[in-house]
Each structure stands twice: as C-alpha cells, then as structure tokens.
Amino acid sequence: MRLSLPTIFSFAVASAALPQPHGPPDPDSPKPFSTFSNRVIWTPPKGGRAMYPRHAELRDGTLLVTANVFGLTGGPGNLPIFPIFESKDGGVTFQWISNLTDQVNGWGMVAQPALYELRKPLGGFKSGTILASGNSWSNNGTRIDLYASTDKARTWQFVSHVAAGGRPNTTNGATPVWEPFLLAYEDELIVYYSDQRDPKHGQKLAHQRSRDLKTWGPVVNDVAYDEYLARPGMTVVAYIPPLKKWILVYELPVGNSSSHGVNYPVHYRLADDPRKFDSAEHIPIVINTKNGTVAPNASPYVVWSPVGGPKGTIVVSDADRSAVYVNTAGADPDKWEIKEVGQPEAYSRALHVFEKRPEHLMVLGGDTFDGNGVGALVNSVLDVRKVLDGDWKPEPDPKPPACKAA
Ligand SMILES: *[C@@H]1O[C@H](CO)[C@@H](O)[C@H](O)[C@H]1NC(C)=O
Ligand SMILES: *[C@@H]1O[C@H](CO)[C@@H](O)[C@H](O)[C@H]1NC(C)=O
Ligand SMILES: *[C@@H]1O[C@H](CO)[C@@H](O)[C@H](O)[C@H]1NC(C)=O
Ligand SMILES: *[C@@H]1O[C@H](CO)[C@@H](O)[C@H](O)[C@H]1NC(C)=O
Numbered sequence: 001m002r003l004s005l006p007t008i009f010s011f012a013v014a015s016a017a018l019p020q021p022h023g024p025p026d027p028d029s030p031k032p033f034s035t036f037s038n039r040v041i042w043t044p045p046k047g048g049r050a051m052y053p054r055h056a057e058l059r060d061g062t063l064l065v066t067a068n069v070f071g072l073t074g075g076p077g078n079l080p081i082f083p084i085f086e087s088k089d090g091g092v093t094f095q096w097i098s099n100l101t102d103q104v105n106g107w108g109m110v111a112q113p114a115l116y117e118l119r120k121p122l123g124g125f126k127s128g129t130i131l132a133s134g135n136s137w138s139n140n141g142t143r144i145d146l147y148a149s150t151d152k153a154r155t156w157q158f159v160s161h162v163a164a165g166g167r168p169n170t171t172n173g174a175t176p177v178w179e180p181f182l183l184a185y186e187d188e189l190i191v192y193y194s195d196q197r198d199p200k201h202g203q204k205l206a207h208q209r210s211r212d213l214k215t216w217g218p219v220v221n222d223v224a225y226d227e228y229l230a231r232p233g234m235t236v237v238a239y240i241p242p243l244k245k246w247i248l249v250y251e252l253p254v255g256n257s258s259s260h261g262v263n264y265p266v267h268y269r270l271a272d273d274p275r276k277f278d279s280a281e282h283i284p285i286v287i288n289t290k291n292g293t294v295a296p297n298a299s300p301y302v303v304w305s306p307v308g309g310p311k312g313t314i315v316v317s318d319a320d321r322s323a324v325y326v327n328t329a330g331a332d333p334d335k336w337e338i339k340e341v342g343q344p345e346a347y348s349r350a351l352h353v354f355e356k357r358p359e360h361l362m363v364l365g366g367d368t369f370d371g372n373g374v375g376a377l378v379n380s381v382l383d384v385r386k387v388l389d390g391d392w393k394p395e396p397d398p399k400p401p402a403c404k405a406a
C-alpha cells in the first residue's frame with residue numbers, strides 16, 4: 001500500500017498506447033487463445049477506476065478476473081463490490097458473471113482482491129471451489145475476509161475473517177491490514193498479507209494458515225525488518241519448479257529514502273517452503289542497462305514460465321513501467337533483464353502464465369495509482385519467447401517532477 005501522496009494527475013501513458021474501447025463485435029478481434037496487445041476487458045462507470053486486478057485460471061482453462069474498482073457499488077447497502085469477469089477463450093473476451101459483495105461487515109469489498117481455485121479438497125470444500133479474499137474496510141477498521149464459490153464464481157458465501165486491523169491509514173503507528181494473497185499448500189490455506197499491527201515495524205509481511213478455513217493459526221512473519229521505517233508490502237508468491245523454490249516479491253519503501261532512483265524498490269526472497277520466507281536472504285532487483293541502472297518500483301507481481309531455457313523464465317512486473325523484468329538464470333541477482341511488453345504501466349498489474357499454454361503470458365492492467373485518466377481494466381497476452389527476444393527502449397521519463405515538500 002502506498003503512502004498517500006498529493007494526487008498528481010499524470011497522463012503518463014502516451015495516447016497511442018491508450019486502450020481502445022470495446023465496440024460491437026470486432027472483425028479484427030484476436031482469435032481465441034491467441035496473443036494480442038492491450039485490449040479493454042471492462043470500462044467502469046463514468047469516473048470509476050479499475051486497478052489492482054487479480055485473477056485465477058480454473059482447471060478447465062476458464063479465466064476469472066476481478067479488480068479493485070473505485071466508483072462501483074452494489075449489493076446490500078450499495079457498498080463497494082468486486083466485479084467478477086469470466087473468459088473462456090484465453091482472455092480475449094469476457095463476461096461479467098457476478099459481484100463479490102460484503103455479506104458481514106456492512107463496509108463493502110473495498111480494495112485489494114484475491115482469487116484462487118482449490119485443486120484439492122480443503123476445509124470441507126471440494127476441489128474446484130473458488131476462494132476469494134480482499135480488504136473490507138470502513139473508518140472502523142480493515143478486515144481480510146475469505147469467501148467461497150462452489151458454482152464457478154456465480155454465487156459467493158462468506159467463510160471467515162482471516163485478519164482484522166485498524167482503519168485504513170498508511171501512517172506508521174496506525175494498525176490496518178492490507179493486500180491478501182492466497183496459496184494452498186500441504187492441506188492448509190496460506191493467506192499472506194501486509195500487517196501494520198506489530199508495534200516493532202511500520203509494516204511487515206506476514207501470513208496465517210488454516211486447515212478448516214475457519215480458524216486461523218498464529219501470525220507468522222514473512223518479511224520484517226529491524227528498521228522500524230521499513231514498510232515491506234504487497235506479497236505475491238510463485239513456485240519455480242527447476243529450483244524447487246518459492247519466490248516472494250515485495251516492495252520496500254523505507255521512510256523517504258530512495259534506492260536506484262525509486263522509493264518503493266522491488267525485492268524478492270527465495271525459500272524451499274512458502275511458510276518460511278522470514279529467514280531467507282532479501283535481494284533487490286537492479287538491472288544494469290547500457291542506459292544506466294534500472295530498478296522496478298512498487299506493487300510487484302511474479303510468475304514463472306517453463307519457456308526460456310532449462311530454468312524457465314521468472315517474470316516480474318512493477319507499477320512504473322510498461323516493461324517487465326525477466327530472469328532466465330534461476331533468479332540469479334545479477335541476471336535480471338528488462339523487456340518491453342507494451343501494456344501500459346498500472347498500479348499493481350497482475351501477470352499470468354496459462355497452464356496449458358505456458359508460452360503465453362498475460363499482463364493484466366488497469367489504472368495507475370495517481371489516475372491515468374483511463375481507469376479501464378485491460379490486458380495483453382504475449383508470447384514469452386518474443387518478450388525475451390525483444391528490446392527495451394528507454395524513454396525519457398514522462399512524469400512531472402515529484403512534488404517538493406513545502
Ligand atoms: C454487479 O453489480 C453491478 C452494480 O450494482 C450491477 O449493475 C450488475 O448487474 C451486477 N452484475 C452481476 C452479474 O451481478
Ligand atoms: C462504526 O462504529 C460505530 C460505533 O460502534 C457505529 O455506530 C458505526 O455504525 C460504525 N460504522 C460502520 C461503517 O461500520
Ligand atoms: C493515522 O495514523 C496516525 C498514526 O497512528 C495517526 O496519528 C493519525 O491520526 C491517523 N489518521 C487517521 C485519519 O486516522
Ligand atoms: C517524509 O518527508 C515528509 C516531507 O518532508 C515528512 O513530512 C515525513 O515525515 C517524512 N517521512 C518519513 C517517514 O521520514
């Protein structure tokens with residue numbers, strides 16, 4: 001979660017790169033399961049903003065997509081909701097199939113959604129059950145809640161409160177929780193999240209686990225720094241089969257400090273066990289290009305594709321570039337590269353490698369943190385081999401200079 005900054009209305013995206021709105025049936029529409037660039041999935045109601053998209057690929061190849069949408073309300077009390085979209089053709093076309101609404105707090109599903117399909121029975125739910133989480137909040141608190149759908153995301157039932165904290169407030173010393181990420185592992189569900197409740201840390205990353213999805217074990221640290229001002233945030237975890245290791249990516253703002261020109265430098269940790277990141281080494285992603293040093297900034301995502309060599313390709317996204325960061329050398333810290341993908345920068349973009357077409361990488365985007373004036377939910381599907389072969393061409397920074405402190 002970024003510290004609140006004065007909103008800079010930055011039209012950082014070149015107009016040529018703006019997604020085109022969906023019209024009536026499009027004769028040039030990409031073929032099912034093909035690659036394509038920068039299509040609109042859905043445009044929120046006027047003035048609305050879709051960001052922080054999340055997704056799950058179901059066993060049958062169906063893709064579910066949701067997002068944090070400012071300006072979309074519905075359900076009991078007309079509160080914020082997560083819209084759920086379904087694609088049966090590899091992300092080319094989508095249908096709006098349901099809304100995840102807050103059934104218990106009277107606060108709405110406000111931000112930071114997560115989706116996950118169970119591939120084994122867990123907690124009394126069958127394989128194929130879809131789990132959803134997110135941050136339900138009001139001025140009275142933040143709650144990371146768990147919901148389940150046993151009918152392919154058509155309807156949702158509340159399962160449990162995973163973690164609860166103080167009202168949403170990114171100031172150190174406040175006590176909210178943020179940004180869940182779901183992973184089933186060894187007959188437990190792991191819910192990772194960002195946690196400001198521990199007085200020893202401005203913010204840390206932690207998880208809780210459950211076998212029955214109702215009762216949650218103790219808070220286990222994943223990333224926590226002795227430096228109080230450090231605010232590791234926004235956990236995303238992926239498995240890297242050739243290394244037999246799990247990777248956790250996160251942003252790491254520390255007060256107002258800057259590292260390689262960015263304030264929310266992206267770091268990663270590797271662990272044999274996704275419950276044991278706390279003791280793992282922390283590694284920043286820094287790339288030496290002919291044009292100097294490049295460092296990803298804020299709201300990272302990570303996936304792995306088997307394409308790209310014996311160790312496959314780790315792909316990381318950030319908030320500030322349309323490009324992605326790739327590593328075909330088994331996460332070697334010195335071997336990151338930057339590659340253009342042409343899907344505009346967005347706050348907390350998500351990445352996906354299709355299970356049956358692992359050479360296809362989806363980049364799922366939306367609005368930037370400060371608002372790019374588009375606000376639509378958008379995606380691209382790219383061939384990983386072409387991404388690896390491609391060149392990244394640095395552009396002059398289009399953003400206005402950062403606000404100077406008064
Ligand atoms: C989702 O909620 C929106 C806003 O209330 C409503 O217009 C839409 O019909 C709902 N869609 C579904 C599939 O329930
Ligand atoms: C917040 O808590 C107060 C006091 O319990 C209550 O009156 C109010 O309705 C609550 N507001 C929300 C949005 O939950
Ligand atoms: C946010 O948290 C800080 C630190 O606890 C506190 O001083 C401030 O009053 C809080 N702001 C709001 C709006 O609650
Ligand atoms: C960051 O800088 C601002 C403006 O100078 C200051 O108000 C704030 O206290 C600083 N925050 C930290 C965590 O150092």
Ligand SMILES: *[C@@H]1O[C@H](CO)[C@@H](O)[C@H](O)[C@H]1NC(C)=O
Pocket residue numbers: 290291394395396
């Ligand atoms: C550095 O970037 C500029 C564009 O900002 C480009 O014109 C130039 O060719 C680049 N130099 C190298 C060595 O890549």
